[in-house]
Amino acid sequence: MLKFIGSGSAFNTKLGNNSAYYKMGNQMLLIDCGSNIFHRIKENNLLGGIEHIHVLITHTHADHVGSLADFIFYSYYCHDEMAKPNVTVYSVHDVKIEELLSINGITPEVHCFTKKLQSDKQYTLNFCKVLFERSIHVKEIPSYSIELYIDGKFIYYTGDTNSLKASLRTPNESSKVYDYVYVDTCKADYEGNVHLSLRKLSELVSPDVRSKFWCMHLDEGFDRQEAETLGFNVVTNEY
Numbered sequence: 302m303l304k305f306i307g308s309g310s311a312f313n314t315k316l317g318n319n320s321a322y323y324k325m326g327n328q329m330l331l332i333d334c335g336s337n338i339f340h341r342i343k344e345n346n347l348l349g350g351i352e353h354i355h356v357l358i359t360h361t362h363a364d365h366v367g368s369l370a371d372f373i374f375y376s377y378y379c380h381d382e383m384a385k386p387n388v389t390v391y392s393v394h395d396v397k398i399e400e401l402l403s404i405n406g407i408t409p410e411v412h413c414f415t416k417k418l419q420s421d422k423q424y425t426l427n428f429c430k431v432l433f434e435r436s437i438h439v440k441e442i443p444s445y446s447i448e449l450y451i452d453g454k455f456i457y458y459t460g461d462t463n464s465l466k467a468s469l470r471t472p473n474e475s476s477k478v479y480d481y482v483y484v485d486t487c488k489a490d491y492e493g494n495v496h497l498s499l500r501k502l503s504e505l506v507s508p509d510v511r512s513k514f515w516c517m518h519l520d521e522g523f524d525r526q527e528a529e530t531l532g533f534n535v536v537t538n539e540y
């Protein structure tokens with residue numbers, strides 16, 4: 302469903318920073334824009350035919366926002382019509398994305414548009430519906446998961462987290478039925494880990510619902526085959 306520009310953790314230079322996208326006509330949805338994502342977008346000519354990019358930001362760790370300013374400046378000056386903003390950045394108000402962009406010399410409403418959203422509230426974007434939910438990650442900054450409704454499919458994208466909400470672990474009749482669940486998963490497994498280890502994920506998710514789960518944000522030791530043997534899917538990079 303979603304396509305991945307990068308599917309690695311912060312230090313997984315081979316797979317690149319975790320970032321997903323979806324294109325619909327001349328519009329593109331992009332989730333996060335970590336340190337090496339702008340480079341990959343440009344090298345792979347991902348913006349061909351795209352007139353507007355909707356960027357959803359989960360949190361402000363560099364592997365999720367590190368090249369956002371480069372991407373916005375590039376889109377403003379070099380993509381499509383010169384000096385016309387064609388990126389809109391959506392985030393929950395306490396993520397403070399405008400402060401981050403302003404330190405990088407970006408002026409909202411000039412170089413790009415920014416939309417501050419409330420968590421737990423559904424918004425309709427150009428071609429999809431989006432809802433941000435707080436996730437458990439680190440104590441220093443807030444982090445959010447994203448629920449998406451695109452093209453008739455319900456998607457859950459955890460962002461960075463070390464836990465899963467109950468309705469994902471053991472869905473009942475009143476739970477929302479997701480078609481795809483993308484989840485931050487790593488090999489690293491230790492007390493205090495701010496990401497979700499494959500061991501913990503397999504303890505949390507019963508085997509009968511694992512086929513809807515897609516592991517992403519993979520660290521270098523991650524064993525794709527082990528995850529697949531356990532019944533999970535593992536995302537692969539589009540490029």
Ligand SMILES: [Zn+2]
Binds near residue numbers: 360362438
């Ligand atoms: Zn993070």
